[in-house]
Structures are given as structure tokens and as C-alpha cells.
Amino acid sequence: MIVLIVLIVSFEKGPGVHVTEPRPHSLFSFGTLMDERVQKTLFGRSVPTSGAALSGYATRPLPITDPAVIAASGLDVHLTLECALGSEVPGAVLHLTDDELAAADAYEVDDYIRRRVCLSSGEPAWAYLDANPLRAAARIVIVGDSIAYGRCDPQGGWAARLAASHIAANETGHRVFNLAVPGSTLTDVSAQTPALLAPRLPDTLLVAAGINDSALPAAAQTPLPDADGLARLTADLDSLAATALAHRARLVIAGPAWLDESRTASYEGLRFTRARASALRESLRTWCTAHHVDFLDLWEPLRDRPDLLVDGIHPTPEGHQALYRHLTTSP
Structure with a gap:
């Protein structure tokens, strides 16, 4: 740990x-x-x-x-x-x-x-x-899901905007590597990340812990304890923490964004609810506080703004711009 x-x-x-x-x-x-x-x-x-x-x-x-x-x-x-x-x-x-x-x-x-x-x-x-982990960073690796990947935004989402401004600030010393994969959960990320870091020499590992960790089968009416993705969070986060420390990188966790539940009852065979997403957010925040890890809250910039979501989950280009501003201006 x-x-x-x-x-x-x-x-x-x-x-x-x-x-x-x-x-x-x-x-x-x-x-x-x-x-x-x-x-x-x-x-x-x-x-x-x-x-x-x-x-x-x-x-x-x-x-x-x-x-x-x-x-x-x-x-x-x-x-x-x-x-x-x-x-x-x-x-x-x-x-x-x-x-x-x-x-x-x-x-x-x-x-x-x-x-x-x-x-x-x-x-x-x-x-x-x-206290601001991105302000002190030089070489950032981003891992996560489709929102971190930049789906639904031709400009590459909040991660591409972060990369552009970060590298422009210091073309010689700054790098951003976006390795997010659409559909990934924290379990996927924790398993895939160790092999990706060595050649990129990161000093900061930014994990965009997205909405997939709160998903349920669309047909399920109540969570099944053995299939509850939230129960795996601690093991996955512990693994990512160990990976970051082994590479002398600072671990930063970005929580899930607000979602429009009226459009997510059945999404590609999955069901997303605001209650589950909110529980994921609080579980991540609690773990980060207990383990002295940076937590970046992406919930507030899109709260009650369904117009900034393409399909209830993925931000529009304007939504990604709002997330980027929040990431780079929060203390």
C-alpha cells in the first residue's frame, strides 16, 4: 500500500x-x-x-x-x-x-x-x-475509461485540453500520455497499468475512475453483492497505489462525473444510476482521504447540466471544457 x-x-x-x-x-x-x-x-x-x-x-x-x-x-x-x-x-x-x-x-x-x-x-x-498535484507535475500518465479517452468530443476531451496546456507551459520537460480505454473499469486499469508506465517515466499517475465501476446489468433491479463493482474498489486502488509508488509517481484519482439518469436506464445493456455513481464518488473520496491520495472531484462541474451530456453519460465538447477548467483551476 x-x-x-x-x-x-x-x-x-x-x-x-x-x-x-x-x-x-x-x-x-x-x-x-x-x-x-x-x-x-x-x-x-x-x-x-x-x-x-x-x-x-x-x-x-x-x-x-x-x-x-x-x-x-x-x-x-x-x-x-x-x-x-x-x-x-x-x-x-x-x-x-x-x-x-x-x-x-x-x-x-x-x-x-x-x-x-x-x-x-x-x-x-x-x-x-x-497541494495541487497537476501544478507540480511534469510527466503525466492518464488511465481510465471513455470519458478520459475523450469520446463524443472531436477535440479529445478534457484530457487532450490538459495535455495541450500542460505541454505548452514547458515543451521541453512536460509530457502527457493519455492511455485511457473506453469501457474500462478500475479492475481493468489496475491490471493493465503496470506494464504501461516504465517507458513513459511518469511522475504523476492520473486515474480517471469513471462510471463503469457503478454499472449494473440493465435487467437487474437490485445490486447483487457478489457482482457489486464497488466492493472491489479497495483492492484495485491499493494495487494502483503500489504501482504508482514503485514508479516514483504521485497517484491522483479523478472521480466520476454527474450523469443524467433520465437517459441511462438501459445503455448498451447496462444501467447507470445517480445513486450508484454518487456512492462510487464517496467511496473513492473516502479511500483517498484515508490513504493520503489526491482526489479530484469531477462531479460538480456537470451537476444539473444535462445539456452538457451527449447521452446522459458522455460530456459534450462544452462539457469536456467545463471539466478541464475545473481540473486546472481547483486548488
Whole structure:
């Protein structure tokens, strides 16, 4: 899994008795958290550290306006990470308790968010990354279904619009690879994606978890527990998280878009309902929150806008434009 919960070490305390203790969390720092004065302010002590580096990233300055953060660090400009193929950021791993990790979270401003990374050594650790995953990305791989593929839009959908603007911002360093396949479910995506990533050297894996995961046979009146696609979500997402981490890529989940149920009672032998799609959305959001993974909500841009849907499911070109604007302007 992509998340380090708490690693456990056991030791003997008397014959045949084993006691467990939590090991500290590993947090990669490249800036003010390495400062002993900041550590004593936040944690009440100088915390154990070890040298480390993070490959595939570079730093850029970030102006700070939070008075408490400025007071603790003595600086009104900190550094933030952005993806950069072939670069490496030197730093250190701080070994923190649960309470100290929570204090570090509180110290960081809203521009940062804690996510899992793979250090240059191959070891996993936490790091504070740009809160907007696409703003910090350089090489993006998109996987998903027909909506991510761009069906019903001659311009290639929201993914093609994202690719055009992203590459235009940096023709040398930015790439977008849209590998979405119409009809795919998360199970399909989790099985197919590992073989696709290595030659594309992604730093960001954008999974467009679409409507197919909520589909039921058109003849079915109620969900069958054994055939319920939502029950498989955790295993599929865990697999994608492991795949992303193995490739040193940041996992980003884009949830399903709003649908017009009045036109989806029987769609190519399947039935799509707003309740099922909404349940999928919340299941994805819950998993992402629990696992510290970025969730991009595509529901709201099309909510109550049936005019932006061709067939109740697939966006029109204007619908794709609305999704693209939402993806690139949301914090």
C-alpha cells in the first residue's frame, strides 16, 4: 500500500513475552523542518535525522503569508517541490512520533500537502508536496475509461485540453500520455497499468475512475453483492497505489462525473444510476482521504447540466471544457 501506517518492531521482555512499540514516521524534509530551531519550536526537541535525497524533483520558491509559520522559521519564502526528470533534491529524513507528525502537518501552510514518495534510496517516506498535484507535475500518465479517452468530443476531451496546456507551459520537460480505454473499469486499469508506465517515466499517475465501476446489468433491479463493482474498489486502488509508488509517481484519482439518469436506464445493456455513481464518488473520496491520495472531484462541474451530456453519460465538447477548467483551476 502507498501509506505507511505504523511500522511495528517487537522485542522480548522476559521469557516468551513479546512487546511491540511503534517505530517513528519517516518524513523527508528539504527546507525549514531541518532547522534545529524550528524543530525545537514544533516538537520541543531536536528530532533524530538521517541524510536522504529525493530524485525526480527540483525546488522552487514559495512565498509564505502565515504569521505563525514565518515566526517559527524566520523566513517569508520557503521552498516547494516540483517534478523534474533527472533532478534530485538533497535533504534529510526526520524520524517523528505520531504527535510530532501531526505538529508538522499543522506547521505547513495550505499550499503543501503530505503525500508518500519513494526516496532515491528506494525507501518510502512522507514528504510535503504541492497541494495541487497537476501544478507540480511534469510527466503525466492518464488511465481510465471513455470519458478520459475523450469520446463524443472531436477535440479529445478534457484530457487532450490538459495535455495541450500542460505541454505548452514547458515543451521541453512536460509530457502527457493519455492511455485511457473506453469501457474500462478500475479492475481493468489496475491490471493493465503496470506494464504501461516504465517507458513513459511518469511522475504523476492520473486515474480517471469513471462510471463503469457503478454499472449494473440493465435487467437487474437490485445490486447483487457478489457482482457489486464497488466492493472491489479497495483492492484495485491499493494495487494502483503500489504501482504508482514503485514508479516514483504521485497517484491522483479523478472521480466520476454527474450523469443524467433520465437517459441511462438501459445503455448498451447496462444501467447507470445517480445513486450508484454518487456512492462510487464517496467511496473513492473516502479511500483517498484515508490513504493520503489526491482526489479530484469531477462531479460538480456537470451537476444539473444535462445539456452538457451527449447521452446522459458522455460530456459534450462544452462539457469536456467545463471539466478541464475545473481540473486546472481547483486548488
